[in-house]
Structures are given as C-alpha cells and as structure tokens.
Amino acid sequence: xxxxxxxxxxxxxxxxxxxxATLRVHARVAFIVLRDGTGVVQGVVVKSQLxxxxxxxxxxxxxxxCIALTGVVRADARAPGGHELTVNAIELIGASDEFPxxxxxxxxxxxxxxxxxxxxxxxxxxxxxxxAEVEQAIHDFLYERDFVRIDTxxxxxxxxxxxxxxxxxxxxxERAFLxxxxxxxxxxxxxxxxxxxxFGPTFRAEKSKTRRHLTEFWMIEPEVAFADSNDNMDLxxxxxxxxxxxxxxxxxxxxxxxxRDLSMLESVKPPFxxxxxxxxxxxxxxxxxxxxWGRDLGAVEExxxxxxxxxxxxxxxxxxxxxxxxMKENPDDPRTVLCNDLLAPEGYGEIIGGxxxxxxxxxxxxxxxxxxxxxxxxxxxxxxxxxxTFPHSGFxxxxxxxxxxxxxxxxxRELVPFPRLINRLKP
RNA sequence: UCCCGCGUAGCUCAGCUGGUAGAGCAGACGGCUGUUAACCGUCGGGUCGCAGGUUCGAGUCCUGCCGCGGGAGCCA
Numbered sequence: 001x002x003x004x005x006x007x008x009x010x011x012x013x014x015x016x017x018x019x020x021a022t023l024r025v026h027a028r029v030a031f032i033v034l035r036d037g038t039g040v041v042q043g044v045v046v047k048s049q050l051x052x053x054x055x056x057x058x059x060x061x062x063x064x065x066c067i068a069l070t071g072v073v074r075a076d077a078r079a080p081g082g083h084e085l086t087v088n089a090i091e092l093i094g095a096s097d098e099f100p101x102x103x104x105x106x107x108x109x110x111x112x113x114x115x116x117x118x119x120x121x122x123x124x125x126x127x128x129x130x131x132a133e134v135e136q137a138i139h140d141f142l143y144e145r146d147f148v149r150i151d152t153x154x155x156x157x158x159x160x161x162x163x164x165x166x167x168x169x170x171x172x173x174e175r176a177f178l179x180x181x182x183x184x185x186x187x188x189x190x191x192x193x194x195x196x197x198x199f200g201p202t203f204r205a206e207k208s209k210t211r212r213h214l215t216e217f218w219m220i221e222p223e224v225a226f227a228d229s230n231d232n233m234d235l236x237x238x239x240x241x242x243x244x245x246x247x248x249x250x251x252x253x254x255x256x257x258x259x260r261d262l263s264m265l266e267s268v269k270p271p272f273x274x275x276x277x278x279x280x281x282x283x284x285x286x287x288x289x290x291x292x293w294g295r296d297l298g299a300v301e302e303x304x305x306x307x308x309x310x311x312x313x314x315x316x317x318x319x320x321x322x323x324x325x326x327m328k329e330n331p332d333d334p335r336t337v338l339c340n341d342l343l344a345p346e347g348y349g350e351i352i353g354g355x356x357x358x359x360x361x362x363x364x365x366x367x368x369x370x371x372x373x374x375x376x377x378x379x380x381x382x383x384x385x386x387x388x389t390f391p392h393s394g395f396x397x398x399x400x401x402x403x404x405x406x407x408x409x410x411x412x413r414e415l416v417p418f419p420r421l422i423n424r425l426k427p
Numbered sequence: 428u429c430c431c432g433c434g435u436a437g438c439u440c441a442g443c444u445g446g447u448a449g450a451g452c453a454g455a456c457g458g459c460u461g462u463u464a465a466c467c468g469u470c471g472g473g474u475c476g477c478a479g480g481u482u483c484g485a486g487u488c489c490u491g492c493c494g495c496g497g498g499a500g501c502c503a
Contacts, residue, residue, distance in 0.1 A: 028460045044461075078461065098437085102453060103464045105439055109495055165501075181503095206501055207428075219503060299499075341503095350503060398503030412503095423495085 003039035006073050006083050015070040016041065016085070017093065019120065020063055022103060030058045032087070033080065034069055035120070042084040043069045050088060057090050064120070066094035115418055116427045126254035127415050130247055131403045137246035138199065138220050138397075141239055147222060148193040151200065152182030157377055167205045167215075178203035183394060184326070184381050186223040187357060190392050191384075197222040207422055211411040212349045214400060216420035223394035229328075229338040229356040232393035233314050236342055236352055237270040239397070240312060244268040247406050260408040264346065267311050274314040277336065280305060296322035297341075302350065306343045312351070316340040325367040326381075327355040340395075348405035354395025361385035 001014045018036030025031075032043040045058045061067065070089035075082060100114050101121065111118050118124055142149070155171060156179045166177040182198035189196045199220045206213070224235065244265050247255070255262060275283075280301070284291040289304065297305070297315065306313055317336040320329065327337035339355035358364045364385055368378055404412040413419035418427060 022464075024462050024465060026459060026462070026465085029462080031462050031465090033463085042463085046460080048460085076461095078463080080463070098454070100437075100453095102438065104452060107439075107495090110438070202503080204502070208499095208501065209496080210498065213502075217503065296501090353503065396503060401503055 003034070003036045003041045003081075006039075006041055006085075007075075009073050010075055010083070011073065013070065013072050013088075014085070015068055015089075017068045018066070020061060020065050020067065020096070023061060023063055025059050025061075030055075032058070032061065032067075032069065034067070034085075040081055042079040042081070043071060043087045044084055045087045045090070054088070054090055057092060058087075061090075061092070062096045062098065064096040064099040064117075065092065066096070067092055112413070112419070112421075112424060113427075119417060122257055124414065126251075126257040127403070127407050127409055128417060129254050130251045130258075130407050131399070131415050133247060133251050134243055134399070134403050134406065135199075137243045138239075138399075140246075141242045142195075142197050142222065145195065147195045147197050148189070150182075150186055150189040150193070150196045150198050152179065152185035152198045154179050154201065154203075165204050165206045167203045180204050181219070181221065181396065183221050183223065183396065186221055186394065187392065188380070188384055190223050190225045191388060191390065194225045195222070209422055211413075212401060212404075213421075214412060214416065214419055215422060217401075217412075217416070218399040219396045220399060221394060221396045223392060225390055225392045227356075227393040228391060229316065229340065229354075229393055232354050232356065232395060233272075233274060233316065233340055234270075236314075236340075236354060236395055236397075237272045237312075240272075240342065240352070240402075241269050243402065244406060255407065258407050258409065260406075264408075265406065269311070272312050272314055272342070273309045274316060274340075275305070276316055277318045278333075280315055283308075294319050294321065299349065302343050303347055306345050306347070310345070312345060313343050314340045315343065323355070325371045325373065326357050326364065328358045329363065338393075342395075344401065344405040346405065346408070348401055350398075351401045351405065352395050352397045354393065356391065356393040359385060359389045359391055361389065 001009070001016055003016055003018070006014065016034060016036055018034045021033045021035040021040055023032055028047040030045040032045060034041055034043055045055065047055045068091040069085055069087055071085040071087040074084055074086055076084045099117070101111070101117055119128070155176050157176065166180055169176050169178065180202050182200060182202070186196050186198045197220060200218065201216055202219045203216055205215065222235065224231070227235070248262065248265055278293065280297065281291050281293045284301065284304065291301065296318070305315060316339065317330055317333070318339055319335055320337050323337050323339055327339045330336040330338050337355065341350050342352035343349065344351045358367065361382055365382060368375055400412040400415045403415040407415065409415060413421060
C-alpha cells in the first residue's frame with residue numbers, strides 16, 4: 001500500500017512503509033508524518049489505545065527513521081493531505097541518527113554538502129520530479145515525430161566547438177576529452193535515420209560561477225535532415241511549448257510546492273517572437289543602450305531582449321565571428337550565419353542554441369582552418385559532406401536551464417540530483 | 428582570470444564608534460490529549476576561517492592567505 005492510494009481505503013486497516021518527515025511527541029499522543037515517495041500521511045499514535053511497547057517505541061523514534069505504520073485510514077481535515085492513520089502497530093525498519101537537515105533555513109554550502117540527504121526535502125523532490133517529467137516529455141515528443149535516439153560517446157578526441165574548455169583524461173596513453181556536445185555524431189546519424197536526437201550528459205571545464213552554469217549538464221540535441229533554419233525554429237518552439245504544457249498538465253502539485261507563478265508558463269505557446277541579431281542591435285541602440293554590430297550578445301543584453309516579450313524569444317543570424325565553425329553562412333548576408341538562440345524569460349538565459357549546419361565541404365574546411373582547429377581530427381566530420389551531403393539543422397536544449405525556468409528555482413544546481421560545479425565533486 | 432559580498436555554537440544568525448561570547452532552532456532531561464517548523468522549563472555546547480600587524484586591550488581596525496556565495500567573461 002502506498003500513501004497516494006490511501007484515500008480509496010478509508011476505514012480499512014493498512015500498512016504503509018516510509019521515512020519520518022516530521023515528528024511531534026506529546027505526553028499521551030504522538031504525530032508521525034510519514035513520507036513514502038508517493039505522498040505523506042500523518043500517523044496518530046494514542047497512548048491510551050495501545051500496548052505499552054508500541055507507545056514506548058513511538059517516543060524513541062527520530063526524524064528520517066524508516067518505519068512501517070499499521071493502522072486504520074481516516075479522513076480528517078486537520079491532517080496534511082486530508083487523511084490520516086490511527087496507528088495500532090509500528091515496526092522500526094531502520095533507525096536514523098540525528099538528521100542534519102532540519103525543517104528550517106540552511107545555507108547553500110551546507111545543503112550541497114548534504115545533497116544525498118537534501119534530496120528528501122519537499123522542494124527538492126518537487127524539482128526533480130518535474131525534471132523527470134520533462135525528460136519523459138522530451139522522449140515522447142520526439143518519439144511521436146519519428147526521431148530515432150542516438151547515443152553519442154562521452155569519451156572523445158578533440159572535437160566540439162572549441163578546445164580549452166574540455167575536461168581532459170588519459171585514454172590508454174592517448175589524450176581524450178569528455179564530450180561537450182554530441183551534435184557532430186548526431187549529424188552523422190542523419191543520413192541513416194533522417195531525424196535523430198541524442199540526450200546525455202555533457203561536460204564543460206569553464207570556470208563559471210553563476211546560477212545558470214554546471215560543469216556537467218544534460219543536453220538534448222535533435223538533428224533533422226532537409227530542415228532549414230526556419231524549420232529548425234518551428235521545431236524548437238513546438239518542442240518547448242510541448243514540454244511546458246506537459247509540466248503544467250502533470251506537475252501541478254510540484255509547481256505548487258515550488259510556489260511557481262503559473263501565469264508565466266501558460267503564455268508559452270507558438271509562435272515565439274523571432275528577432276534577428278541585426279534588429280536587436282538596432283533596437284538596443286534606439287533604446288539608448290549602445291551596442292556595436294559584431295559583438296556577441298552578453299548576459300545584460302539577453303535580459304533586455306527577453307524583457308521585450310512575454311514568452312521565450314528567438315534571436316537569429318548572429319555574426320559569423322561570434323559563432324561556431326559548423327554553422328552555415330547566411331546567403332543573404334555573408335557576415336552572418338544561419339543560427340538561433342532561444343532566450344528563456346525571467347533571466348534564465350539561453351536554453352537553446354541551434355543552427356543550420358554548413359553542408360559544403362570546402363566552406364566547412366575553410367572555417368575549420370580559420371578557427372585554427374586541428375583539421376585531422378575532423379576528417380570523419382568532413383566525410384559527411386563528401387558522401388551525399390544534404391541540408392540539415394539541429395539544436396541543443398539545456399535540460400537543467402529549462403527545468404530551472406519551468407520550476408522558477410533560483411539556481412539550476414537544484415534541478416540535477418547531484419550537481420557538478422566548479423568546486424564540487426562530492427557527494 | 429577579474430569585480431562585489433560573506434566566514435561567530437551541530438544549523439540559521441545577532442554582536443553598534445575596540446572593553447569579560449549571545450539568541451533561536453537542534454540535542455539531553457522534565458512537563459503537556461490534536462500537534463502542523465507545537466509549546467513551557469532546565470542543562471550541556473565556542474581555536475569568533477587561518478596567519479601576521481596596530482593597540483593597555485581585537486569577534487570588531489589593517490595586511491596577506493584559505494573557503495564560500497553572486498556576477499562578468501564563456502556557454503546550454
């Protein structure tokens with residue numbers, strides 16, 4: 001029997017197993033709030049109605065001890081959840097030492113040091129459940145649209161957008177790196193399956209200390225053959241809208257625990273505004289926020305841009321110098337490339353970076369050389385342009401940033417079970 | 428790497444222009460028939476991040492270092 005099923009068993013004797021969330025022991029009555037992963041229920045232990053040994057055990061219980069409670073289900077408006085259990089037997093499964101995390105405020109460092117125990121807290125459970133639902137929504141959306149999931153390697157040679165921010169490791173005497181993207185491999189699977197995606201952890205050795213950065217984060221990277229940059233943005237807005245709608249549909253309770261303002265999410269429906277980089281620069285300058293064409297947009301500019309709209313916004317076609325080597329040149333303005341970022345509202349920043357890929361072998365090679373990248377490491381990637389090249393586009397969506405935005409949490413480290421931060425590898 | 432802020436009890440914090448180290452919570456003990464982070468009483472609990480300096484005297488002022496947080500850059 002799980003706690004979520006208790007309302008259907010009012011008046012019946014049941015046994016539930018779980019962990020003690022909170023505990024209040026009085027002289028003749030004790031209240032045990034039990035959490036079993038599906039919900040919480042308050043057990044009421046009345047001394048006068050029980051054998052001495054049961055009462056004796058009840059008075060010695062501690063927070064987070066694992067127990068089995070047997071009793072009769074009863075509806076009671078005074079109980080959290082509306083139902084409670086009149087206890088007639090208690091089994092101690094695993095006693096708990098003094099639990100470090102009390103039902104009160106704690107500092108960030110302390111909580112992260114105790115992340116393995118912090119996971120049991122209400123808001124942490126709610127956030128991680130939203131994450132799990134978002135992950136499921138991602139798979140469902142793409143599966144329904146005939147995407148094939150491709151698992152890409154985590155151990156790689158030097159590839160990706162730029163070296164220098166890669167975690168290095170030893171691979172039988174050879175230098176290897178932890179993947180910072182699966183995109184190049186996903187591209188290779190396009191001619192095999194037409195629409196593919198990869199979804200896995202990615203690693204960036206950037207020394208970023210902000211609420212939007214992790215050194216290990218999960219990224220979903222769809223890649224679609226015969227899609228141009230506009231098709232790419234169409235897919236992105238449908239995708240993000242689907243994910244948000246799913247969270248609103250199935251995570252109401254969690255979002256309530258997190259005190260999320262749902263009106264900020266309900267407006268997330270296609271179409272999203274689309275504004276070109278050049279238009280952004282013009283508008284910034286018109287608003288007396290001087291900005292020189294050619295520079296990459298910074299965090300300040302991104303916040304300004306997202307304040308112009310009530311939903312996520314696409315900024316497309318950035319200057320070539322500001323973007324990665326594999327992005328396709330814009331035929332209408334060769335200073336720029338066919339790409340887009342998707343900026344989340346409320347300061348959560350870039351949740352997607354996407355582009356149409358350069359499909360011309362010569363131009364791609366030129367770009368690799370311009371960037372000073374090791375040509376020989378990309379031979380297989382260039383092969384894709386030699387053996388039946390084709391127009392294609394794709395993007396990467398940051399899972400933790402997306403879930404951070406949906407849940408409205410102050411830092412994305414809460415939306416991954418065990419965050420890896422610049423100075424945190426434990427637990 | 429740079430900028431700003433913070434390090435005091437197990438936890439969260441207060442401690443004023445320098446003058447004998449404090450509170451709440453947690454813990455132990457006692458009390459209390461329905462609590463919602465219960466409440467009331469008693470008790471134990473400290474290398475004030477580390478090192479140096481100024482001073483009769485430093486938790487407090489100065490310098491350096493270490494740790495943490497946020498931000499910039501970079502990105503999802």
